[in-house]
Amino acid sequence: MSRRLISAEFVVSAVRPRDFPVDGCPEIALAGRSNVGKSSLINALVRSAVARTSAAPGKTRQVNVYRVRPAGGQPFYLMDLPGYGHAGGGEKAKREFAALTTLYFDTRTTPGDTRTTPGVVFEKGRTGNHSRSGFASPLRAVVLAIDARHPGLASDRDAWRWLQTLGVPFLLVATKFDKLSQSEKATLNRACEDSLGATPLPVSTVTGAGLDEFWQRLRELTASG
Numbered sequence: 001m002s003r004r005l006i007s008a009e010f011v012v013s014a015v016r017p018r019d020f021p022v023d024g025c026p027e028i029a030l031a032g033r034s035n036v037g038k039s040s041l042i043n044a045l046v047r048s049a050v051a052r053t054s055a056a057p058g059k060t061r062q063v064n065v066y067r068v069r070p071a072g073g074q075p076f077y078l079m080d081l082p083g084y085g086h087a088g089g090g091e092k093a094k095r096e097f098a099a100l101t102t103l104y105f106d107t108r109t110t111p112g113d114t115r116t117t118p119g120v121v122f123e124k125g126r127t128g129n130h131s132r133s134g135f136a137s138p139l140r141a142v143v144l145a146i147d148a149r150h151p152g153l154a155s156d157r158d159a160w161r162w163l164q165t166l167g168v169p170f171l172l173v174a175t176k177f178d179k180l181s182q183s184e185k186a187t188l189n190r191a192c193e194d195s196l197g198a199t200p201l202p203v204s205t206v207t208g209a210g211l212d213e214f215w216q217r218l219r220e221l222t223a224s225g
Contacts, residue, residue: 003215004071008046013062017107021065026076026222027138031159032145034083037175041145042066042078044205045215063104076222085155108139109166141169141221148174148188148202152195160196171217174200178207
């Protein structure tokens with residue numbers, strides 16, 4: 001499927017629930033380690049520098065919201081969640097990241113038991129608008145981006161297990177695929193299946209490999225109905 005867009009734009013850096021979209025358009029949450037290259041992935045996907053990139057990991061401390069309008073399709077949001085696994089910000093930063101990510105999923109999923117993610121504990125789900133009968137969450141899927149060079153990191157395994165408790169579709173994407181040797185490319189699927197129990201979609205923001213398929217997956221997940 002061709003990546004034909006009408007527009008892609010940065011909307012807001014959300015720091016509280018009232019900053020999250022309220023128009024009901026489908027949302028795709030994007031999770032991953034601080035240095036996995038989520039901003040570069042967004043820019044390559046939409047062919048526009050809408051997301052700021054940084055050489056220093058751990059800079060995303062908000063939920064960065066991007067609105068994408070495909071040609072002839074349903075508009076949707078990419079919700080770039082704070083990265084995990086970077087120690088440079090200290091324990092305070094970890095708590096801030098966990099609290100904001102919890103707030104986002106708490107407004108988009110059914111409240112549940114206390115959940116944990118890499119190095120932090122997410123708060124117990126609150127009762128909010130999402131608990132009302134008939135609530136239709138705009139969250140269509142969660143994408144977990146991992147570094148193809150390092151499949152099976154403990155923090156990624158923890159995140160993958162946690163994401164599966166949300167009760168929404170999820171997709172595993174392996175970034176920086178161009179940096180692998182031919183032998184590493186050949187064993188990537190097996191490494192991810194052994195450590196995460198899932199087959200990744202390998203992508204490269206340098207060569208463009210996998211981006212069309214990633215776009216098609218997102219379009220399918222955000223289609224009306």
